[in-house]
Amino acid sequence: MKVTRELFDQVMVPNYNPAQMIPVKGEGSRVWDQDGNEYIDFAGGIAVNALGHCHPELVAALNEQGGKLWHLSNVFTNEPAIRLAKKLTDLTFADRVYFANSGAEANEAALKLARRYALDHYGEHKDQIISFKQGFHGRTFFTVTVGGQAAYSDGFGPKPGAVDHVDYNDLDALAELISDRTCAVMMEPLQGEGGIISPTMEFVQGVRELCDKHNALLIFDEVQAGVGRTGHLYAYMGLGVTPDILTTAKSLGGGFPIGAMLTTETIAASLKPGTHGSTYGGNPLACAVAERVLDIVNSPEVLSGVLAKEQLFREKLGEINQKYHVFSEIRGKGMLLGCALNEDYKGRARDFMMAATEQHLMCLVAGANVIRFAPSLVIPDEDILEGLKRFEKAISSVVNA
Numbered sequence: 001m002k003v004t005r006e007l008f009d010q011v012m013v014p015n016y017n018p019a020q021m022i023p024v025k026g027e028g029s030r031v032w033d034q035d036g037n038e039y040i041d042f043a044g045g046i047a048v049n050a051l052g053h054c055h056p057e058l059v060a061a062l063n064e065q066g067g068k069l070w071h072l073s074n075v076f077t078n079e080p081a082i083r084l085a086k087k088l089t090d091l092t093f094a095d096r097v098y099f100a101n102s103g104a105e106a107n108e109a110a111l112k113l114a115r116r117y118a119l120d121h122y123g124e125h126k127d128q129i130i131s132f133k134q135g136f137h138g139r140t141f142f143t144v145t146v147g148g149q150a151a152y153s154d155g156f157g158p159k160p161g162a163v164d165h166v167d168y169n170d171l172d173a174l175a176e177l178i179s180d181r182t183c184a185v186m187m188e189p190l191q192g193e194g195g196i197i198s199p200t201m202e203f204v205q206g207v208r209e210l211c212d213k214h215n216a217l218l219i220f221d222e223v224q225a226g227v228g229r230t231g232h233l234y235a236y237m238g239l240g241v242t243p244d245i246l247t248t249a250k251s252l253g254g255g256f257p258i259g260a261m262l263t264t265e266t267i268a269a270s271l272k273p274g275t276h277g278s279t280y281g282g283n284p285l286a287c288a289v290a291e292r293v294l295d296i297v298n299s300p301e302v303l304s305g306v307l308a309k310e311q312l313f314r315e316k317l318g319e320i321n322q323k324y325h326v327f328s329e330i331r332g333k334g335m336l337l338g339c340a341l342n343e344d345y346k347g348r349a350r351d352f353m354m355a356a357t358e359q360h361l362m363c364l365v366a367g368a369n370v371i372r373f374a375p376s377l378v379i380p381d382e383d384i385l386e387g388l389k390r391f392e393k394a395i396s397s398v399v400n401a
């Protein structure tokens with residue numbers, strides 16, 4: 001059967017609009033399409049392929065587990081899941097782990113746990129969840145409602161209730177809204193989809209203090225920012241604030257679907273037998289791969305490499321901007337960077353992304369005004385330089401069009 005992009009439109013639900021080329025093979029930070037064209041990958045599967053494509057050690061972990069045991073369900077446990085949970089608890093504030101298959105599912109578990117914990121300890125009145133405008137937490141109905149873009153959650157009937165939003169980095173607005181009725185505050189420690197927005201230190205620390213004052217749980221959604229992306233294993237480690245619940249997915253599996261919710265022993269106690277679950281959560285294949293990802297990412301070389309690569313990106317992007325004057329700001333942290341377009345190019349991020357694909361560079365957008373890069377944490381410097389050469393050509397083609 002000849003597989004074409006036209007066939008996509010004939011057989012798929014139309015919720016996505018992928019690029020015209022179809023990738024068939026990847027290695028490190030390079031990808032090849034059906035016609036053998038080579039691309040540099042600055043998209044990283046949307047902050048997922050933390051170690052690039054087909055990293056030999058991940059392929060080995062997958063093959064090894066694939067020959068042993070694929071799936072059991074949670075009626076039986078398995079060695080890779082227990083080992084991965086042990087590592088996650090050793091490396092973070094958490095004492096307990098719940099495994100899911102995606103970021104949305106990890107967040108769904110976090111929100112349900114927060115509600116149940118509040119009910120167990122304070123009573124039914126404590127049900128308010130506060131989150132931030134432009135935030136993104138997934139596409140299940142609960143998580144998308146907590147996310148801060150009504151455009152994503154409208155049009156599906158009645159939404160889960162007691163969810164309120166305030167502006168990110170606006171501590172006064174949060175202080176105004178939060179009360180003893182608040183059961184949890186959910187935030188990204190670096191907003192990804194919303195436009196690569198970093199929190200100020202005062203803001204995150206202030207959020208923590210307000211949560212403590214009102215006995216509200218602080219949930220950090222590190223689905224995009226976690227697993228080395230900011231140069232810290234988890235972003236909270238660079239912010240001087242510890243959440244009560246943390247969710248992680250995307251880079252955790254390096255491309256194999258997995259998500260996890262991490263929390264303390266006391267809070268975890270509210271997820272009693274039967275309260276929540278998942279058929280695939282803690283699947284041995286996913287956990288075996290994630291265990292290798294974590295071992296490799298959590299090394300001083302990889303984590304300091306992320307910050308060195310960020311410097312290289314910033315330096316070269318600065319040079320490009322000197323020539324073309326398209327960005328108002330380069331923002332983000334580590335290997336999660338955003339080029340914010342200035343007034344002259346407002347709303348045109350997608351044009352730049354499409355021009356980049358034409359120059360054989362894969363990148364992303366974060367909203368209409370930001371071009372986003374979320375490459376592999378171990379992308380070779382040569383690939384960064386070559387990718388940015390292609391990016392410059394793309395910029396030039398848009399600017400001179």
Ligand SMILES: *Cc1c(COP(=O)(O)O)cnc(C)c1O
Nearest residue numbers: 102103104136137138192223224
């Ligand atoms: C991608 C993302 C999610 C959703 O993850 P899925 O695996 O697509 O369900 C949730 N939160 C954040 C911050 C994300 O970036």
